[in-house]
Amino acid sequence: MSKIDPAKIWSLNYNLLMSVIAGVSPDISELGLDTKELFVLSQVEEHPYPAELAVTLSMPKPTITVYVKRLEAAGFLRREIDAEDLRRHRLQVTPAGRKVTARGLALLSEAFGARLGRLSAAEQAELRSLLEKMS
Amino acid sequence: MSKIDPAKIWSLNYNLLMSVIAGVSPDISELGLDTKELFVLSQVEEHPYPAELAVTLSMPKPTITVYVKRLEAAGFLRREIDAEDLRRHRLQVTPAGRKVTARGLALLSEAFGARLGRLSAAEQAELRSLLEKMS
DNA sequence: GGAAAATGGTACAAAATTAAATCAGTTCAA
DNA sequence: TTGAACTGATTTAATTTTGTACCATTTTCC
Numbered sequence: 001m002s003k004i005d006p007a008k009i010w011s012l013n014y015n016l017l018m019s020v021i022a023g024v025s026p027d028i029s030e031l032g033l034d035t036k037e038l039f040v041l042s043q044v045e046e047h048p049y050p051a052e053l054a055v056t057l058s059m060p061k062p063t064i065t066v067y068v069k070r071l072e073a074a075g076f077l078r079r080e081i082d083a084e085d086l087r088r089h090r091l092q093v094t095p096a097g098r099k100v101t102a103r104g105l106a107l108l109s110e111a112f113g114a115r116l117g118r119l120s121a122a123e124q125a126e127l128r129s130l131l132e133k134m135s
Numbered sequence: 136m137s138k139i140d141p142a143k144i145w146s147l148n149y150n151l152l153m154s155v156i157a158g159v160s161p162d163i164s165e166l167g168l169d170t171k172e173l174f175v176l177s178q179v180e181e182h183p184y185p186a187e188l189a190v191t192l193s194m195p196k197p198t199i200t201v202y203v204k205r206l207e208a209a210g211f212l213r214r215e216i217d218a219e220d221l222r223r224h225r226l227q228v229t230p231a232g233r234k235v236t237a238r239g240l241a242l243l244s245e246a247f248g249a250r251l252g253r254l255s256a257a258e259q260a261e262l263r264s265l266l267e268k269m270s
Numbered sequence: 271g272g273a274a275a276a277t278g279g280t281a282c283a284a285a286a287t288t289a290a291a292t293c294a295g296t297t298c299a300a
Numbered sequence: 301t302t303g304a305a306c307t308g309a310t311t312t313a314a315t316t317t318t319g320t321a322c323c324a325t326t327t328t329c330c
Contacts, residue, residue: 004259006248007240011177012266014152017145018193036316042146051278058153060318065280087278087325105142113141115269123265124139130262131147134250171286186308195288200310222295222308 016115024111028104032074038104040067041076041097048091049082076100151250159246163239167209173239175202176211176232183226184217211235 025035033041040053047053050064057064068091071077076097082088093101116124160170168176175188182188185199192199203226206212211232217223228236251259 004251004256004263006244006251007177009251009259009263009266010152010155010243010247011174012263012270013148014174015191015193016266016270017149017152020145022193034316039146039149042142049278056150058150058157061279062281062319063317066317069280082278085278085326089279108145109141112145116139116141116144118268119265121139123268124144126261127265128139128144128147130254130258130265131144131151133253133258135147135151169286184308196309197289197311198287201287204310220296220308224309 020108020112020115024107027107031100031103031107033071033076033100033104037067037071038101038108040064041071041093041101042105044077044091044093044097049088050091051088071097155243155247155250159242162242166235166238166242168206168211168235168239172202172206173236173243175199176206176228176236177240179212179226179228179232184223185226186223206232 021035028035028038031038039057043053043056047056050068051061053059053068054061054064068077068079068089072079076094078092078094079089080092082090116127119127156170163170163173166173174192178188178191182191185203186196188194188203189196189199203212203214203224207214211229213227213229214224215227217225251262254262
């Protein structure tokens with residue numbers, strides 16, 4: 001029984017995620033946003049401020065600025081200055097944005113689901129639980 | 136008991152990996168290579184040809200070309216034309232490259248290990264097994 | 271209260287990444 | 301054979317991403 005090597009688990013996981021993403025991103029692009037934009041968009045409801053998005057997605061602030069600008073231009077997002085703190089921009093997903101998010105996440109679910117499908121339902125639940133503990 | 140949403144698991148996992156990477160990448164940079172270069176370098180022994188690396192790492196070929204060139208310039212890699220197929224470039228990790236890979240992966244192990252540490256040894260083994268099944 | 275430090279966001283320039291086209295070598299089919 | 305199709309790798313040009321510097325607002329603390 002070999003000792004557990006974290007880096008090995010890490011790269012196994014990393015390669016898996018990247019390959020899933022590489023597989024769906026052409027389909028996601030057809031929805032009118034790219035993959036990273038989908039990630040941003042999908043977290044806006046939970047984290048409605050750019051600074052928060054930057055932290056949860058581990059992205060630099062200027063990167064978020066760019067994505068938000070594009071998402072707004074595409075009509076998936078609305079931006080308004082927060083009355084409580086005039087520095088902050090509160091983000092709102094539009095109906096079109098909600099629709100495209102749902103479609104994009106469905107594509108992702110389909111692709112990643114194909115891998116998850118190799119696990120039993122119990123194992124899937126276990127995986128989720130393990131990941132939650134680590135998050 | 137909520138139904139399993141693959142996209143939810145996916146993004147949990149994605150955010151986890153990205154945050155781990157964001158945490159170590161300054162330390163890895165001090166070794167003289169950046170994070171992506173470490174990923175490439177760490178797979179060279181298993182996949183000694185650029186085209187193979189592109190597939191396993193889900194990176195475009197030109198991206199691999201750039202990294203390989205930098206790794207070679209840094210003295211971490213040697214390149215020679217394959218005698219069997221003159222189109223292919225067989226890659227060889229140098230002793231310096233091996234050393235820096237070990238250090239880089241140790242840093243990654245330390246950082247990801249901190250998260251893995253929230254799991255029992257049995258759970259860690261289970262996680263690895265689940266990921267292997269999906270890979 | 272008011273200056274200094276901190277925070278949210280952006281602009282601009284620089285660096286990283288990649289798509290598209292290309293070249294060289296190999297394979298395949300007639 | 302031989303030439304059409306394919307594969308490995310690179311170049312070039314364009315796009316994406318990010319570091320740095322910055323402005324505006326808020327918070328801290330004397």
